Amino acid sequence: MNKTDNPTLEDVARAAGVSTATISRSINEPDKVAQKTRDRICEVINKLGYTPNFGGRALASKRTNIVGAVIPTMANAMFASGLQAFQETLSASGVTLLVASSGYNSDHELEQIRTLITHGADGLLLIGAARPKATMDFLHLRNIPFVIGWHYDNDPQRLFAGFDNHKAAQVMCDAVLQLGHRRVAMIGGITDGNDRAKSRIDGVRHAVANFAGDAVLLDILEADYTLENGGNAFAKLMSATPAPTAIICGNDVLAAGAVVRASDLGLKVPDDVSITGFDDINLATVVRPALTTMRVPQTDMGRSAARLLLARLAENRQVRSIEFEAELIRRQSLAPPGG
Amino acid sequence: MNKTDNPTLEDVARAAGVSTATISRSINEPDKVAQKTRDRICEVINKLGYTPNFGGRALASKRTNIVGAVIPTMANAMFASGLQAFQETLSASGVTLLVASSGYNSDHELEQIRTLITHGADGLLLIGAARPKATMDFLHLRNIPFVIGWHYDNDPQRLFAGFDNHKAAQVMCDAVLQLGHRRVAMIGGITDGNDRAKSRIDGVRHAVANFAGDAVLLDILEADYTLENGGNAFAKLMSATPAPTAIICGNDVLAAGAVVRASDLGLKVPDDVSITGFDDINLATVVRPALTTMRVPQTDMGRSAARLLLARLAENRQVRSIEFEAELIRRQSLAPPGG
DNA sequence: CAAATATATGCAAGCGCTTACACTTCATGC
DNA sequence: GCATGAAGTGTAAGCGCTTGCATATATTTG
Known part of the structure; x- marks a missing residue:
């Protein structure tokens, strides 16, 4: 597996008639x-x-200029574009990104965190705040600098670059209720090991519970983020009596699946039922009716997460969490009940 | 930036009352x-x-168990899911993924390749076969093991895990012509530095040129892969006289943008104009009419690319390129001209 | 113009790990 | 019982780089 012998600092030093120290300096501190x-x-x-040998450099300098990210999956457009921004920002500072995915599973996440650390990551981007004690212990024991993305809360001990999922979901649900909907249902993500999904559901629950009227949250279904699951959950919810007049979805993929299924079932959106999404990815703008959804600043979060982490690694003391606001984007999939 | 001192092999050795060699063995060759x-x-x-120090290990063992990938962008669903599969497969072998993005720019690609190598990548995944001499020289000079994904050709010198873009585009165009279309136009990706986009355009050109009839390829527009660009290009193409009866798009994002714009413009798809996509991502199934498109085995390519690269790094001699077939998926956006 | 300072380079000690080789046990077979 | 070998462990030599310190040379200053 080893490459044929590459030139070393010493080779360069000999050829240039200087010491290795000078070569090293001319690379790292040119002036x-x-x-x-x-x-x-x-x-x-x-x-x-010649390119510097990575191992030698890492060993001597005690840093790798690598940071790691453990995200649920890159197959979700929202993470993919956030990660893209994260990577670009790091890259501009000469830092490279090691990625791993947890598949929304926290045991797997810990394993991946370990892997990234043993592979030299100086710091980490993690998604969401909730994780098992074992994971937190490891992070603390090893004193690993990390930033939490796609989530925000007030814990001053930790570094966030995200938004308040609970609040955002509440805003969406309020908008639905404001329009006159009284029988609401929800299709959320799988909450196990996913605090964002949980917060979104809680936000909706909270909004319904605190509504100054007699709104009901008929049912909450959890589903993996696929179009098909969205469609199936939608069908199930609509088969209830009485059926909901609005269905709030935990993300755009589920919502898009629901919209498509509605049309397959001969149901008109939003006349027969309103559907809302979350994230505002491409899908949301392309389905008909287009999705009313919460726009999440994916790119900004990725970029800010990178900046925060870089600052943290550079030991700037003035590193503070950043809260973004999700924005309600009104499109055609949400209207007053009955059209 | 350095973490507080972590325990070293020696610390463990002392605490366990054995030599460092034994510790090392018990980690790397337990039996x-x-x-x-x-x-x-x-x-x-x-x-x-304790976790092994990465630098020390890399330096002593001359391998990092890291491979790199330079992809155009993770923001494109097709690469994102392929990369996801690539990463998962690597992970199963204890190898970790370093990612960088080129933004479809070949200078940038070379820079990123360099970065990944200096950051310790043992091997690389690159997308597409065409790259400037400088890049090839670097790759060869440093004798870097790499696999080319999302592209296939017969060059036995290189390792591919991909499909023939030219052929796939030709298949699609043939299908369009078979249905009776004679005035065809195309919205392709930007060909500069992107041989897949180029191949797809060439495939269409080739199909039209070789058609046993008098088909015309009216126009070819190049556009970045966004919904909006797809829509704009579509509008432009349809404003010509005579207008095309079918528009072949270089990917699903462009096609979805075109479909949406068509409806904005009051044009019926496929009655007034047929539109085809490429890649078969989620978007294709969600727009109405759903896109006729070429399904590209994203996940398989990612997975195979990982296997190939791992085998190559393990110095298995029997490593051979893998060709996948893109599959024509017929949906409603393509029909005979005039509906 | 000597002294003081700034600038440029070299020296050499590690950084933490792997691994070839040497050594010690201990079981086995004759 | 003793030679033989297997199994487990230790010793120590690097791997290629960075960096504090010492040294040499150039530049400035009173």
Whole structure:
């Protein structure tokens, strides 16, 4: 598995007639080296195709310039574009991204965190705040710098770049209730090991419970984020009597699945039933009717998470969590009951 | 930036009353160590929260168990899910994924390749076969093992896990022509630095040129993969006289944008104009009419690319490229001209 | 112009790990 | 019982780099 022997610092040093220290400096702190020497070194480096050996560098300098991210899955557009922004921002600072996915499973998440750390990650991006004690213990024991994305709360001990899922869901549900809906149902993500999904459901529960009127939350179904599951859950909810007049979905994929299924079942959205989404990914704008949804600042979160983590790693003391606001985007899938 | 001092092999060795070599063995080659010793060591490791220092390990063993991927962008669902599969497969072999994105720019790609290598990647996944000489030179000079995904050709010198974009586009265009379309236009991706986009366009060109009839390829527009660009390009193409009866799109995002715009413009798909996509991502199934598209085996490619790369790194000699077939998926957006 | 300071380079000690080799036990077979 | 070998462990030599310190050279200053 080892590559054929690559040139080392020493090879370069010999060829350039200087010491290894000078080469090292000309790479890492160029202005500590005379212009002339640097030029010569640069030339030799290119001729030899030298690149610093990673292991040696990491060992000597005690840092890798690698940060890791453990996200539920890249297959969800929301994480993918956030991760993209995260990576781009890191890249601009010469830091590289190690990724792993947990599949929304917390045991798996711990395993992946371990892996990333043993693979040299200086810091981590994690999604959501809730995790088992074992995971927290490991993080603390090893004193690992990390940032939590896609979630925000007031815990001053930790670093967040996210938004308040509970509040956002509540805003959405309030909007639904304001329009006159009284029989509401929800299709949420699987809450096990996913505090964002849980918060969104709680937000809806809370909104219904505190509504100054007699609204009912008929049912809450949990489903993996696929179009088909969204469709199936929708069908199930609509087969109840009385049927809900609005269905709040935990994300756009579920909602899009529901919208499509509605049309298959001959139900008109929003006339027969309103459907709302969450995240505002491409899907939301393309289904007909287009989804009323909560826009989540995916790119901003990714970018900010990177900045926070970089600052934290640079030991800037003034690192503070950033709260973003999810924004209600009104489109056609939500209307007063009965059209 | 350095973490507080973590326990080292030596700490563990001292605490367990054995030599560092034994600890190392019990981690890397457990069955070379007596059960009893191993148990004791394991206990100490857990108590101390020891994890091997990455730099030391990489330096001594000359491998990192990291592979890198440079993809155009994770924000495109097709790459995201392929990358997800790639990562999962690697993970199952204890290998971790370093990601970088090129933004479809080949200078940037080279830079990212360099970064990944200096960050310790043992091997790489790259997308598409076409790249500038400088990049190829670097890859060869450093003798870097790599696999090319999302593309296939017969070059026996290289390792592919992909499909023939040219052929796939041709299949799609043939299907369009078979249905009776004679005025065809295309909305492709930006071909600069993107051989897949180019191949898809060439495939369509080729199909039209070789059609046993008098079909015309009216126009080819290139656009970044966004819904809006797809819509704009569509509007532009439809404003020509005579207008095309079918528009072949280089990917589903462009096609979905076109379908949505068609409806905004009061055009019926497929009655007034047929639209086809490429990739078969979620979007394709959700727009109405649903997209006729080429299904691309994203997950399979990701998984196979990982297997190929792992095999290559393990120096298995019997590593051979894998060709996948894209599959024509017929849905409602394509019909004979005039409905 | 000597002294003081700034700038450029070299020296050499590790960083924490793996691994070839040497050594010690202990079981086995004759 | 003793040679033989297997199994378990230790010793120590690096892997390629960074970096504090010492040294050498250039520049400034009174």
